[in-house]
Amino acid sequence: MIEYKNVLTVCPYCGCGCNFYLQVLDGNLVGVLPSKTDITSQGKLCIKGWNASDFVDNKDRLTKPLIKKEGKLVEISWDKALDIIVNKFKEYSPDEIAVLSSAKCTNEENYLMMKFARSILKTNNVDHCARLCHASTVVGLGKTFGSGAMTNSIREFENADCIFIIGSNTTEQHPLISRYVLRAKEKGARLIIADPRRIPLTRFADCHLRQRPGTDVALLNGMMNIILNEKIEDKNFIQNYTENFEELKAIVKKYTPHVVEKITGIPDNLLIKAARMYAEANSASLIYSMGITQHTTGVDNVVSCANLAMLTGNVGRESTGVNPLRGQNNVQGACDMGALPNVYSGYQSVSDENIKTKFEKAWNTELSVTPGLTIVEMLNQAETGNIKAMYIMGENPMLSDPDINHVEKSLKKLEFLVVQDIFLTETAQLADMVLPATSYAEKDGTFTATDRRVQRVRKAIEPIGNSKPDWQIICELAEKMGSDEFKYASPSKIMDEIAMVTPIYQGIDYNRIEDIGLQWPCLSKEHTGTPYLHKDKFSRGKGKFFGIEFKDAVELPDNEFPFVLTTGRTIFHYHTGTMTRRTASLNREVPEGYAEMNHKDAERLNISNGEKIYVSSRRGKIEVDVHVGEIVPEGIIFIPFHFSESPANMLTNPAFDPVAKIPELKVCAVKVEKIKI
Amino acid sequence: MIKKVQKLAREYFQSGKVEIIYGLKKHNNKVVPSVFNKEDELKDLVISAKEPLLNICRPSKKNIIRLIEEKYPEAKIGMVVRGCDERILIELSKRKQIKLDNIELIGVACNKEDAIACNCPKPYPVHLDIGTKVDGVIEDKKNKELLNKKLSERLSFWQYQFSKCIKCYGCRNACPLCFCKDCAMEQQEWTKTGEIPPEIPMFHFIRFYHLADRCIDCGECEAACPVDIPLLTISKQIRNDIKDLFDYESGLDAEQESPLLTSLDEVPMKEGESK
């Protein structure tokens, strides 16, 4: 008998949530076949999606548990490994231990990880990489709208008549979303882009605003000033659906186009053009991403976006909204599942007594009401010795977190570090114990895409080597630690428990999402999901305006470090490159790291294209090839963070937003030097 | 008509003519290629427009039939082929990418709706078992429009279209005849790597030229393009040009040699073209 099957699953790379089939012949992965009936991708994929099966059986896959003996990692059996971990975990008090969950792992696994941390390790020190990307979104949209997620759906962009993209290189980060932006443009929509760099989409923009990095609040306040001045705000919407408008009006009054030009560098006539385009459209969608969130004023930036949308009545209708594009395949899900220090799943507050009682009943345990630490705080406290042990699942802070030297120091200071991953990442190399987990192709579960759609991930092949699905590992650990609450026959049962305790996922079960995913809030077994939020009223009742004053980034260029470093991505690689740098096609496109520099700066410094240069900040120094061109404006250096041999995060600033605790990865000061032979 | 196809497929099983049938299966409103091992599985067998059967699996660069042939050299494979599938098999066989000896074809003609949906010029295989031949879509509107434009207008049109390209390689990955392990589109020597949009029009020219004598007009390239570049119009134009220059049509005869791989005596060319 010849066994061939097509397994419909979700792409493990970005938050677009494209479905495709993994082709399996006699138990071996042979290829990727797009799904023409898939809602978002419609049979199309980006280069990473097409190559998503390549890294799964790469020779570097971790196949056995490893333990560090005399500075080297040696193989050990599962039983012994788990026993050692359990005994070590028991040595630490809840304040001494921290857990990093994974935005790449399934919803079920994230739920179990936070349940494990809270009910077994008794700690709320749970966080994951959303801290580095959209923590500002959760806080910012939480306080303005009441819900911190993308308000509309990906397909709706096609029918907007104005799309305003600020701080998102959509073509390279979310290629299948940029498809709908282009389709809207071809239908006659206007496209406004605010980005210091000449990103690929600017070729098609009606208006390109090149603001100085970190000046987004001034830009947005400026647009609102123009809109109010020209009386093109949506008075009806403001009156009936919002509150606190007077505070916004008073602050925004000061941000005239002239003032904004001084702060941001955007010519006043261009700002006026953009403001009019956005306000006068019937359905205007605002799209944003890291350029807005990764700042010490990240929350302020997000709030300003929300302000702008509410001012013009562009929330709560189809093809409008404020749309943060979530990066990872399941970062939305990881947040939804409460892998965060201050909330349980469904954003239910840890400090709320009623919520605590509910979970104590569901989990048959006692829980703490004190919110835990965020990633940057965990690493700071690891350095001071307060945090002594960490359990990291599917995350690579050694490349993704700011100020890598500091990350390394902190992780090395830990007494006990367990890393659970599919490859031996830079972080796993520092671990005391390494547990081999399975990739997305070897387990069942669900991912939640950026537009809140919960979709099925299906097992295509058996686990490679002796690796185990993350949910199984967590359950076995929990059982060894003495718990009876982690007995699940399958991920489907885990989702059933999630649905029971998480109102926004209440109507979700594997039967209902067998064909197509459901977008939360899905409040009952009959509810068909929610394409766009805040229809008729906001999650918090009325949308709240906040008057925000502009504050500059904390580390600005000076005489010693005259350039601004901004970091980002390229379409050909993904995040810390764990998967993409093990994929031949992607490596062929971009084999190594690079820094982008404006040709005028290069001329001034006598640097030519392709030369190797040193880029250094107050925190570190890297050697990297330079690409001289016109993508970045003068005074700015851009470095993608995927490459471990020239890690951009060696240079970045760990200073963070006071509320969201998200680091300022988009602005720091660097200097550039030629390498003298 | 699908009942007739299922019946014939069952007969092939029963007579021992085939050990497996390869065709499209409908499951949960989704149509996918499938290997049917037993008669009773055939109730899900369907014919559909716009669903490929012979996609090239990466990274081996072989389609499922070839992978099966290599693993089970003695297996007798039955395959439900539409017009496009047969043409693909013939072109692959010409280039030694597949062995046709052990494949029993069940040729099925597509109906008019499917032909229009795929913009197909010949919606029936030469080896036809079931269904009646319908006329394909001969004239392509987009193509005609473009041919009527001035040279500089055409250039602007294609420059705009190609500038949307995000280098997903979907056109190449989805093409059932792009089987080269060392693809020229990925070689730095021909075109810059690591940039989007890629060099215009060099990047796409590479594929179109290499497929000039191969393309069978299945439309998978255009279906796979995330930015809606009208790739099929270029393929159709090239096929028309090849027909005009050499009186040659790809996918008809496994013994017929490609004009570009032969001398003028073997496959002559229309006069007055090169200058």
Added chain:
Amino acid sequence: MFEPKILGFCCNWCAYAGADLAGINRNQYSTNIRIIRVMCSGTIDPLYIMKAFQNGIDGVFIGGCHIGDCHYQDGNHRAKKRVAVVKRMLGYLGLDPRRVRLEWVSAAEGQKFAKVINDFVAEIKEIGPNPLSRKK
């Protein structure tokens, strides 16, 4: 004044020798052309032609042996067919197909070589610069 940049591929046995002869006989031909010697016109991969245009070349000239005289029997047959296909494709994509010219020039035809090149350069001057070489 527009001075076109022409790239010429001349086969070793005929066209290149013809170019040499033109030089010896002082048959003047335009300096706009840069010649690359190849063993046979049949070795010219059409991708070279497109790459030349991608990089800003205004015209591509291919010189080979007369049909029947090819040192490798039918190399020039291939050249003839491929150039025909390339011209059609270029035309469809919006580039003037006259920018590619294939000529048979034997080793004894020095004068013809010079005339052909001069003709070609004049034609390209008329057609104008390569639209791809303009910076977007």
